[in-house]
Every structure is written in C-alpha cells, then in structure tokens.
Amino acid sequence: MSYDIKIDNFEGPLDLLLHLIRKNEMDIYNIPIAEITVQYLATIDTMQSLNLDVAGEFLLMAATLLHIKSRLLLPQPEEEYIEEDEEDPRAELVRRLLEYQKYQAAARELDERELLGRELFARTFPSPELGEQEEDEFVAVGLYDLVEAMRALLRQRPQAAYHEVTFEQLSVSERINQILTQLADRERLTFGELFGESPSRHEVVVSFLAMLELVKLRMARLLQEARFGTIWLYPAVAESPADFELDEEALGYG
Amino acid sequence: MDDLKAIVEALVFVSESPVKIEQIAEALDLEKPKVSAVLLELCREYEGNDRGFELQRVAGGYQFRTRARHAEWVRRLSRAKPFRFSRAAMETLAIIAYRQPVTRADIEYLRGVDSGGVLKTLLDKRLVRILGKKDIPGRPMIYGTSRGFLELFGLNDLSGLPTLKEFDQLSLDLPLSEVAADGNQTP
Numbered sequence: 001m002s003y004d005i006k007i008d009n010f011e012g013p014l015d016l017l018l019h020l021i022r023k024n025e026m027d028i029y030n031i032p033i034a035e036i037t038v039q040y041l042a043t044i045d046t047m048q049s050l051n052l053d054v055a056g057e058f059l060l061m062a063a064t065l066l067h068i069k070s071r072l073l074l075p076q077p078e079e080e081y082i083e084e085d086e087e088d089p090r091a092e093l094v095r096r097l098l099e100y101q102k103y104q105a106a107a108r109e110l111d112e113r114e115l116l117g118r119e120l121f122a123r124t125f126p127s128p129e130l131g132e133q134e135e136d137e138f139v140a141v142g143l144y145d146l147v148e149a150m151r152a153l154l155r156q157r158p159q160a161a162y163h164e165v166t167f168e169q170l171s172v173s174e175r176i177n178q179i180l181t182q183l184a185d186r187e188r189l190t191f192g193e194l195f196g197e198s199p200s201r202h203e204v205v206v207s208f209l210a211m212l213e214l215v216k217l218r219m220a221r222l223l224q225e226a227r228f229g230t231i232w233l234y235p236a237v238a239e240s241p242a243d244f245e246l247d248e249e250a251l252g253y254g
Numbered sequence: 255m256d257d258l259k260a261i262v263e264a265l266v267f268v269s270e271s272p273v274k275i276e277q278i279a280e281a282l283d284l285e286k287p288k289v290s291a292v293l294l295e296l297c298r299e300y301e302g303n304d305r306g307f308e309l310q311r312v313a314g315g316y317q318f319r320t321r322a323r324h325a326e327w328v329r330r331l332s333r334a335k336p337f338r339f340s341r342a343a344m345e346t347l348a349i350i351a352y353r354q355p356v357t358r359a360d361i362e363y364l365r366g367v368d369s370g371g372v373l374k375t376l377l378d379k380r381l382v383r384i385l386g387k388k389d390i391p392g393r394p395m396i397y398g399t400s401r402g403f404l405e406l407f408g409l410n411d412l413s414g415l416p417t418l419k420e421f422d423q424l425s426l427d428l429p430l431s432e433v434a435a436d437g438n439q440t441p
Contacts (some may be wrong), residue, residue, distance in 0.1 A: 011341055012367030028423065057367045096366070098421050103364060106352060107344035109416050116406050118336045119322040120310075125270045143384055144377060 013061030014100040016043060021097070028097065031090055033072055037065040068093065141222040141231050149191050149231055150208055154201070170203060175210035183220065183235040191222075191231035258282075262292045272315030272405065313404035314411060346372045347381060347403070352418055354398035355385045361397075373397070381406065 010016040020039050021028060041062060047054045071089040114120050182189060195207050211233065214220035221234045265278050279289045293309070293316055300308040300318075307320045320328055329336065339347070346369050349361050361369045376382040383400040387393040399412070409415065 011345065012365055014366035055367065061366070096364075100364060100366065101421050102418060103345055103348050103352070105419055105421075106416070107341065107348040110348055110351070110407060111339060111344050113407050114322045116312075116319070116408065119325045120408065121320045121325075121328050122317055123267075 012055075013058050014097060015104075016040065016058070017061070017093075018097055018101060018104075028094055031094070033065065033069045033090065037062075037069055040065055064093070141224045145224065145231065146222070150204075153192075153195060153204060153208075170206050172206055172209050172213065175206050176213055179207075179210055179214060179233075180219070180235075183233070187234075189233045191233065194233060258284075258288075259292050259296060262289065263296055266293075266296075266309065266316050266318060269315075269317070271401075272311075272313045272317040274315040277315075310408065311410050312408055313401050317405075319408075340372075342367075342369070342372045343375060347376060347399075350376070350382055350397055351399050351403065351412070351415060355388075355396040356398075357388055357394040357396055359394060 010019065017036070017040065020026075020036055020043075021031065024035070024039070026032060026036070044054055044058055044062060047058070068089045116122060179189075179194065194211060195204055199207065211220070211222075214233075215222055218236055221236045222231060223234060224231050261282065262278060265281065266273055269277075275286050275289050275293065278284075278293075279286045282289070297309045297311070297316075306324065307318045310317055310319045312319075325336070342365075345365055346361055349364050350356055353360065353364075358369060358373060361373070373382065377384070377397075380400055380402045382397050382403070385396045385398045388396045403409075404411065
C-alpha cells in the first residue's frame with residue numbers, strides 16, 4: 001500500500017495525524033488506533049527513506065500512539081473495579097487534535113486578512129532622523145531593544161588586541177561610578193558613548209552590567225526616540241550614590 | 255480654527271504610524287470628542303469618495319491606507335512581490351494572539367513541535383513582544399502580540415480579532431497548503 005502524500009509538508013505530528021484522519025474519513029471520537037498507527041509509522045518510514053530529517057516530535061507521537069494502542073489492548077478491568085474517572089486513552093489526543101485544528105483555522109483566517117504591505121499600503125517615511133524630538137516623546141526602552149543593541153555592539157566592536165601588556169580588570173562598581181561622573185558632566189549619554197572607543201569585550205560586558213545596575217537602582221533611565229531610535233541614558237532624580245553600598249559583593253559580581 | 259477638518263487631515267497625513275486622537279487633541283489643544291468627531295467625518299468622506307486611499311482606524315489610531323483592490327498596481331510601482339507567511343509562523347502568531355499571555359511551552363504543546371525558531375523570527379519582525387516572566391518555576395518568558403501586529407493585520411485592538419471557531423468535529427476544509435499539495439501529488 002502506498003501513501004501518496006507530500007511528505008515534507010507537515011507542520012508536525014498533530015498536523016500529520018489530522019491529515020490521516022481526514023483522508024480516511026475516520027470518526028475523531030472513535031479513532032481506530034491500530035490503523036492510524038500503521039499509517040503514521042509508514043509515513044515516518046517514507047520520510048526517513050527520503051533522508052528527511054524526522055524531527056523528534058514525530059517519534060514522540062509514534063511512541064504515544066503505540067502506548068495508547070497497548071492500553072486499548074489490555075483487558076478491561078472487571079466491572080466493580082472500574083474507576084469513575086477512567087478515561088478513554090485516546091481522549092487527550094483527541095482534545096489536542098481539536099484544539100490544534102482550532103488554531104490552524106484561526107491562522108488561515110488571519111492570513112486571509114488584508115495585510116499592510118501586501119494588500120494595503122501606507123505612506124513610508126524615509127528619514128525619521130530628521131527633526132528634533134522633544135524629550136517627553138521618548139519611550140521607555142524595552143528589554144528586547146536593549147538586547148539587540150548589546151548584540152550589535154558585540155558584533156562590531158571587539159577586535160584582536162596585539163599589544164596586550166597589562167591586564168587591568170575593570171569592576172562593575174568602578175564602572176558605575178565612572179558613568180555617574182560622566183552623567184554629572186553631561187546631561188545625557190547615548191548607548192554607544194557608554195562604551196567609549198574600541199573597548200575590549202570585557203569592557204563592553206562590564207559597562208553593560210553597570211548600566212543595567214544603574215537602571216535597577218533607579219539612578220538612571222533608558223529612553224529611546226521612538227522605536228528603532230537611538231537609546232539614551234539619562235540620570236534619574238534619585239538618592240545620591242553615597243546612599244548605596246557599591247561593592248562587587250553587594251551587586252552579586254563578587 | 256475654521257478649517258479644523260483640513261488641519262486634522264494634515265496631521266494624519268504627516269504621521270508615520272497611526273496617530274491617536276489624544277495626540278491630535280493635545281497638539282491642537284482641543285477636547286478629544288471634538289477631534290474624534292472630525293476624524294469620523296473624514297473617515298466617512300474618504301469612504302464615500304472614490305479616492306486612491308481611505309482613512310482607517312488601526313492600532314488605536316488613524317492612518318491613510320490604500321485600498322485592497324489597488325494592491326497589484328501599487329506593487330507594480332515598488333516592484334515588490336506580495337509576501338507570504340509560513341504556516342508555522344501563522345499558527346504560532348494565531349496561538350499568541352488568541353492565548354496571550356503565553357509561554358513558549360504553551361505554544362509548543364498546542365502545535366506539537368518546537369517553536370523556538372518561529373518565535374524568534376516573530377520577535378525580530380516585532381509582531382510579538384516579551385510581556386514579562388511567568389511566576390512559576392524556571393520563570394519562563396511570556397509573550398503577547400505587539401502594536402506592529404495590530405498595524406499589520408489592520409486591527410484596532412485585540413477585541414477586533416475574529417472569533418475563534420470551536421470545533422467538536424473534524425473540519426473537512428483542508429488547510430491551504432494541503433490543498434496545494436494534493437494538486438501535484440504523484441500517483
């Protein structure tokens with residue numbers, strides 16, 4: 001018996017099972033487990049024979065099917081021993097299949113909408129950098145923006161050092177104090193300025209941690225000019241630094 | 255401000271993302287209901303006239319957008335091909351949109367497959383954002399849809415999402431890609 005289906009077209013085991021059930025017009029509340037297991041395993045075999053990388057999830061589902069099948073084969077317990085909440089071993093699988101189908105349908109419906117940039121178009125603005133923005137139009141910097149900025153920095157900055165003679169480890173608390181001095185002189189610093197010119201990887205990491213600590217201690221604020229804009233570090237109106245114990249141990253970098 | 259309607263129109267015209275009633279009200283030093291009434295009037299005018307674009311309410315604001323029936327002509331100018339989301343991306347996005355806040359584990363249980371890669375793509379495209387961390391062991395990240403999601407799908411807010419259809423039977427209309435696959439199957 002051959003299975004004329006396109007193999008690599010399934011999103012996952014649930015998708016494959018739904019396909020098999022539909023194709024065979026099976027009743028979802030009474031899935032013939034033996035039959036579906038045979039077909040499911042045959043499909044996976046075909047996948048493997050085509051050298052397709054069969055993801056672990058497909059194998060896990062195969063094991064689940066076999067487990068359900070074996071439970072169905074076990075003799076039913078005598079009537080007086082049947083517990084009330086003894087469920088059909090297939091029930092959880094059926095629930096998952098129906099739930100998955102629900103989101104497949106929702107995904108299709110979303111995809112059929114008129115999308116911006118596909119069916120509908122808005123004006124584009126090529127140079128958002130033009131025009132000074134007021135400070136109160138700034139938005140708080142999200143975690144994800146910050147991670148992106150850090151990644152970009154690590155990608156571009158550190159180069160091989162040829163003349164590494166002395167090795168001075170800068171500590172996070174030292175860096176915090178340096179940044180505070182910088183902020184006292186200037187009103188604000190850009191994210192890039194925090195790291196100075198061609199810092200080592202160590203300096204980048206220490207500066208980044210120092211910046212995070214300052215934000216956590218509410219001594220500085222990170223703001224951004226709209227989305228994708230420059231990230232700025234502002235001093236926050238907070239207690240003076242002297243109120244804090246800024247030793248490495250207290251910060252947890254000991 | 256005799257030509258209030260024209261002024262409001264100008265503000266919408268120059269706004270990069272859907273502009274909110276509050277923003278216009280603040281800029282013009284007007285009450286919100288007044289601005290709202292003008293915007294609705296503009297919406298109606300554009301809807302009625304046979305113009306190349308209309309004023310739409312998206313992501314809690316207002317934006318001029320072209321009409322779907324002109325999509326092909328607009329694309330000819332920009333020489334852009336209509337983009338297509340993968341099924342994995344759409345499924346993941348649908349789950350996040352309807353179930354937010356969700357963890358990656360929630361998504362993977364529903365889809366039955368690893369969804370880390372898709373999730374990262376959706377984060378990169380800023381359709382999905384991290385809402386925070388869930389207060390359970392391991393403190394997993396929780397995800398939700400972003401403003402960009404509303405803008406892309408032309409929704410004013412999440413309540414505008416189509417109602418989820420509950421199935422108690424297997425639906426017989428196949429997913430699009432399976433229909434496509436059946437079309438070129440080998441005998």
